Amino acid sequence: MELDKIVEKDLKMGSANQEIFAKTLESLAATDKSIIVVTSDSRGSGKLVPFGQKFPEQIVEVGIAEQNLVGVAAGLASAGKKSFAISPACFLTARALEQIKNDVAYSDNPVKLVGISAGVSYGALGTTHHSLHDFAVLRAINNMIIVAPADNFETEQAVLLAAKLEQPIYLRFGKKPMPFLSEENQEFEFGKGRIIRKGNNLTIIANGETVYPAWQAAKALEEKHGVSAKVISMHTIKPLDTALLDELAAEGKPIITVEEQMVNGGLGEACASYLFQKGARNRFHIIGIPDEYTVTGSQGEIFNHYGISRDGILAQAETLLK
Amino acid sequence: MTDKELKLKSVFLRKNLLKYIYKAKAGHTGGSLSCVDILNVLYNRVLNVDPSNFKNPNRDRYIQSKGHCVEALFVTLSDRGFFPESDLETLCQYQSHYIGHPTKKVNGVEQNTGALGHGLPICVGEAIAAKLDKKEHRIFTLLGDGELPEGSNWEAFLSASHYKLDNLYAILDNNKQQITGSNQEVMNTDSLRDKLEAFGWSVREVDGHNLADLDEALNNGPFEAGKPNFIIAHTIKGKGISYMERVLKWHHGVPSPEQYDLALSELDATEALI
Numbered sequence: 001m002e003l004d005k006i007v008e009k010d011l012k013m014g015s016a017n018q019e020i021f022a023k024t025l026e027s028l029a030a031t032d033k034s035i036i037v038v039t040s041d042s043r044g045s046g047k048l049v050p051f052g053q054k055f056p057e058q059i060v061e062v063g064i065a066e067q068n069l070v071g072v073a074a075g076l077a078s079a080g081k082k083s084f085a086i087s088p089a090c091f092l093t094a095r096a097l098e099q100i101k102n103d104v105a106y107s108d109n110p111v112k113l114v115g116i117s118a119g120v121s122y123g124a125l126g127t128t129h130h131s132l133h134d135f136a137v138l139r140a141i142n143n144m145i146i147v148a149p150a151d152n153f154e155t156e157q158a159v160l161l162a163a164k165l166e167q168p169i170y171l172r173f174g175k176k177p178m179p180f181l182s183e184e185n186q187e188f189e190f191g192k193g194r195i196i197r198k199g200n201n202l203t204i205i206a207n208g209e210t211v212y213p214a215w216q217a218a219k220a221l222e223e224k225h226g227v228s229a230k231v232i233s234m235h236t237i238k239p240l241d242t243a244l245l246d247e248l249a250a251e252g253k254p255i256i257t258v259e260e261q262m263v264n265g266g267l268g269e270a271c272a273s274y275l276f277q278k279g280a281r282n283r284f285h286i287i288g289i290p291d292e293y294t295v296t297g298s299q300g301e302i303f304n305h306y307g308i309s310r311d312g313i314l315a316q317a318e319t320l321l322k
Numbered sequence: 323m324t325d326k327e328l329k330l331k332s333v334f335l336r337k338n339l340l341k342y343i344y345k346a347k348a349g350h351t352g353g354s355l356s357c358v359d360i361l362n363v364l365y366n367r368v369l370n371v372d373p374s375n376f377k378n379p380n381r382d383r384y385i386q387s388k389g390h391c392v393e394a395l396f397v398t399l400s401d402r403g404f405f406p407e408s409d410l411e412t413l414c415q416y417q418s419h420y421i422g423h424p425t426k427k428v429n430g431v432e433q434n435t436g437a438l439g440h441g442l443p444i445c446v447g448e449a450i451a452a453k454l455d456k457k458e459h460r461i462f463t464l465l466g467d468g469e470l471p472e473g474s475n476w477e478a479f480l481s482a483s484h485y486k487l488d489n490l491y492a493i494l495d496n497n498k499q500q501i502t503g504s505n506q507e508v509m510n511t512d513s514l515r516d517k518l519e520a521f522g523w524s525v526r527e528v529d530g531h532n533l534a535d536l537d538e539a540l541n542n543g544p545f546e547a548g549k550p551n552f553i554i555a556h557t558i559k560g561k562g563i564s565y566m567e568r569v570l571k572w573h574h575g576v577p578s579p580e581q582y583d584l585a586l587s588e589l590d591a592t593e594a595l596i
């Protein structure tokens with residue numbers, strides 16, 4: 001299979017996913033005048049300054065007022081606009097949660113919610129600026145697709161698909177440049193996990209910016225122990241790719257999940273809930289941010305501290321394979 | 323502290339906040355420079371707080387709603403003896419309590435802020451509690467002008483006048499700018515004074531870089547019995563460093579070595595004139 005080649009070559013570096021989001025939206029907005037971006041003093045962080053300059057009629061600024069941001073985006077969507085509400089993930093999904101629940105999801109207004117600088121991207125700015133709850137709270141809301149793309153390819157595809165979607169969606173992006181993780185596998189569909197590296201001794205399921213360390217850990221497992229680990233980018237947390245999980249259950253090999261999220265209610269628990277209710281017997285471990293005051297530091301330091309890293313995942317894999 | 327010493331203190335605090343932003347390679351420079359005179363007056367002329375007994379229930383409260391300007395707060399607190407200045411060497415480092423927003427892990431910090439629009443409602447709660455307990459202490463908050471559109475502020479404006487919280491002082495760092503542009507471009511709050519008065523507040527306007535004006539306003543409340551106090555402090559974002567004043571990118575810009583040296587020499591010149 002083509003996929004096996006990926007191991008051999010070094011990864012090509014790309015841009016930050018949120019930059020690709022902005023560029024993709026810009027290209028769509030040039031021909032689709034129904035696209036309206038809504039910002040809350042967030043266009044700079046969202047890389048949307050050029051968008052605002054090119055398409056001043058297609059950007060609505062509400063000031064620092066995230067509840068208003070989501071409410072306005074819901075109204076625009078209700079009136080037939082393709083509205084994208086952009087704000088740091090922490091404020092968007094906490095401050096405006098009731099607007100998301102009632103005005104977007106429950107009222108079925110197909111707003112595209114875009115959480116930028118997600119997870120612990122803001123590092124030393126601390127907990128007020130981290131979004132470690134967004135998977136959990138949005139998973140608990142009906143009628144919401146939740147997507148955290150791993151690389152620039154997935155990001156571009158997700159934005160293109162979201163623009164056509166008639167249903168509420170949450171897209172979650174980080175601000176660190178990401179390598180292209182799988183150039184051979186050029187398929188992308190919401191709700192279908194992407195196998196970005198084949199393997200049969202162990203599976204690592206990750207999403208967003210944690211797919212890269214998962215990939216690095218798989219490579220290290222191969223080099224160090226001759227163990228082949230499958231890496232899955234589970235970019236869509238809801239709806240979850242249960243068919244793929246069924247395959248993993250049938251294989252019965254250990255599974256590690258990795259996420260830039262508190263472990264309570266995130267990707268790992270979503271997978272575990274499905275698998276074990278289905279009677280799966282796989283050994284299973286969730287890597288994420290534990291339920292404690294998050295250690296302070298940069299995103300990289302926080303990742304290392306909690307083992308959301310090549311070495312952390314490798315160590316966990318070694319334990320599960322014992 | 324004499325008036326002259328207070329003025330010198332403002333220069334010292336500016337130098338210090340730039341020093342630690344420069345070292346940490348991160349920080350909210352423009353907004354820290356615009357509010358540092360207010361903090362200087364608060365901590366050296368207004369607030370009844372004791373660094374060695376910070377938790378005294380009778381202390382005045384200061385909750386910084388515009389938490390991103392934590393550097394101005396940290397240098398003011400360390401200068402007042404709440405913690406050794408050397409602690410700030412760890413600003414924004416792994417496992418340090420000195421992060422990019424106020425946290426209660428630091429002696430002297432009342433509340434964990436950083437998400438805008440949270441300070442005022444907490445102050446309303448503190449002010450109601452003080453009234454219930456028949457206590458004399460006052461409650462202060464510092465708001466950013468870009469922060470005003472958060473709905474929670476307007477909810478709290480209503481509550482504060484409803485509960486006649488004349489022990490509450492909201493100070494607006496009115497530097498007229500935020501991240502994307504001017505308040506006027508992003509979201510105007512025109513006729514702010516009228517709006518606030520219509521919400522039942524007593525409003526005064528001061529030059530937010532004039533220490534004597536700030537001192538006078540902040541020490542002479544309540545402005546009207548039974549009404550919460552609002553101080554519109556007219557300020558300049560980046561105040562004190564010529565190339566930073568009113569320049570948007572300094573919202574969270576970090577000076578280069580050359581820019582840092584230039585900033586210090588400008589502050590030396592200011593100091594020499596005092």
Ligand SMILES: Cc1ncc(C[n+]2csc(CCOP(=O)(O)OP(=O)(O)O)c2C)c(N)n1
Pocket residue numbers: 040041042064066091095350352353354356388390391436437438439465466467468469470495497499500501559573
């Ligand atoms: C709820 C919330 N939304 C967005 C932000 C991101 N943010 C940090 S500072 C800032 C601009 C603040 O402008 P202003 O209140 O005028 O502050 P100042 O000019 O005094 O720095 C923004 C949007 C935040 N910290 N909290």
Ligand SMILES: [Mg+2]
Pocket residue numbers: 466467468495496497498499500
């Ligand atoms: Mg401002």
